[in-house]
Amino acid sequence: MNRKPIFAANWKMNKGASETEDxxxxxxxxxxxxxxxxxxxxxxxxxSLPKLADLxxxxxxxxxxxxxxxxxxxxxxxxxxxxxxxxxxxxLREFFVHYVILGHSERRAIYGETDAVIxxxxxxxxxxxxxxxxxxxxxxxxxxxGKLESVLRTQVTEGLKDISEKDLADIVIAYEPVWxxxxxxxxxxxQAQDAHAFVRSLVAELYGQDAASRIRxxxxxxxxxxxxxxxxxxxxxxxxLIGGAALEPQSFLEIIRNGSSQxxx
Numbered sequence: 001m002n003r004k005p006i007f008a009a010n011w012k013m014n015k016g017a018s019e020t021e022d023x024x025x026x027x028x029x030x031x032x033x034x035x036x037x038x039x040x041x042x043x044x045x046x047x048s049l050p051k052l053a054d055l056x057x058x059x060x061x062x063x064x065x066x067x068x069x070x071x072x073x074x075x076x077x078x079x080x081x082x083x084x085x086x087x088x089x090x091x092l093r094e095f096f097v098h099y100v101i102l103g104h105s106e107r108r109a110i111y112g113e114t115d116a117v118i119x120x121x122x123x124x125x126x127x128x129x130x131x132x133x134x135x136x137x138x139x140x141x142x143x144x145x146g147k148l149e150s151v152l153r154t155q156v157t158e159g160l161k162d163i164s165e166k167d168l169a170d171i172v173i174a175y176e177p178v179w180x181x182x183x184x185x186x187x188x189x190x191q192a193q194d195a196h197a198f199v200r201s202l203v204a205e206l207y208g209q210d211a212a213s214r215i216r217x218x219x220x221x222x223x224x225x226x227x228x229x230x231x232x233x234x235x236x237x238x239x240x241l242i243g244g245a246a247l248e249p250q251s252f253l254e255i256i257r258n259g260s261s262q263x264x265x
Contacts, residue, residue, distance in 0.1 A: 003216050005232065006172055006239035007256045008041035008071060008133060009246030010101060010220075017051040020044050024055045027249040036260040038239065041099050041133075042246075043071035046087055049095040057096075071099035071133065074107060077120035089128035100125050101241075103135040103159060105178045115158035122159065126167045133172045133241065134159055135220070136199070140179035149198060156202045165207050173217045174241040175199055180221030182243055189230045192219050196236035225254035232259035 015023060024042075044052050049072065056068055076086035092100065102125065103118040122132045136155040138148050152175075160168070175195050177187050187195070196217050204212035219231050220241035231237055240259060246252040 003214065003238045005038040005260060006041060006216055006218060007038055007252075007259060008043060008099070008101075008174075008218065008239070008241050009252055010043045010071075010073065010104075010241055010243050011045065011048075011247060012073070012106070012243060013045060014247055015044055015048055017048050020048040020051045021055060023247075023249055024052065027253065030249055030253050034257075036256055038256060038260045039069060040067060040256060041069045041071045043073050043099070043101055046072065049092070049097065053095045053097075069098045070096055071101060072097050072130075073101050073104075075100050075102070075121055075125055075130070077117060077124050079124075089124055089130055092130065093128055097130065099131045099133055099172075101133045101135065101174075103155070105135065105137055105176060105181060109178075115155060118159050119161050119163075122163060122171070126163070126170065129170075131170045131172065133174050133218070135174045135176055135241070137176040137178050137181075137221075140177075143177070143179065148195070152195070152199060153202060156199060157206070160206060165211050168203075168207055168211055168215065171215065172239075173199060173203075173215060174220050175217060176220035176241060182222070184222050186222040186224075186227055186231075187219075189234055192231055193234035193236055196234065200236055223255060225251055225258055228255045228259040229261060 042052060052070055072092045075089050075092060076083055079088055102121045107113045122134060125132045136152055138151045142148060142151050180187050199217055200212045203215055216238040217236060218239045218241045219237045223240040223242045224245045242255060245255060
């Protein structure tokens with residue numbers, strides 16, 4: 001099945017409003033005149049969402065500016081109330097956010113988010129018609145201990161608990177081996193493909209083969225311009241969730257260009 005690749009920049013805690021403006025202006029100038037068969041997503045910090053939304057809105061005359069989707073890096077599982085420091089899905093909608101990254105390994109490890117919390121956030125995101133980028137992945141100790149499949153099975157099963165097939169159609173899964181995030185170490189293309197194929201098989205168990213064939217599964221973990229093409233050539237990899245290499249406009253563009261070239265072959 002022909003799945004449209006999705007390349008998402010996760011800026012993490014980088015780039016305030018002024019840096020966001022510098023990046024977007026440079027990126028759009030480089031993007032002009034080019035047409036890639038993929039979806040482009042940028043996830044800045046919360047404080048930079050208004051600036052990103054404004055820049056993309058005023059840059060609609062630039063070719064492909066309208067094709068760049070805005071993502072948030074997190075959301076609350078609650079609608080409103082005494083939750084200091086949290087951001088609701090309705091607040092995100094005000095800034096034309098379409099995607100939200102949920103279940104990232106940093107949220108799991110640093111902030112203690114459980115599969116149940118992530119599941120609640122996915123449900124809340126879908127209530128607001130936001131599209132979750134649902135992150136999963138194993139640590140090095142879990143992989144070396146032979147627990148790769150059990151860890152992914154638990155994360156997928158519990159994260160998607162009670163999610164309808166209709167809502168699944170608007171969810172992107174991002175497989176990110178924790179040991180490859182920000183380390184410079186990338187899973188080999190075969191390791192990545194094997195994990196993606198296994199995740200797709202889990203979706204097939206839960207929702208059937210048709211749903212599994214349609215869902216997009218990104219790879220994340222030290223994706224760079226020089227390894228994007230090899231990774232995206234794998235049959236079950238449908239794009240990338242990119243951290244450090246997406247902080248520089250030219251690097252992000254080259255990843256998109258090199259990775260998109262595989263979908264045209």
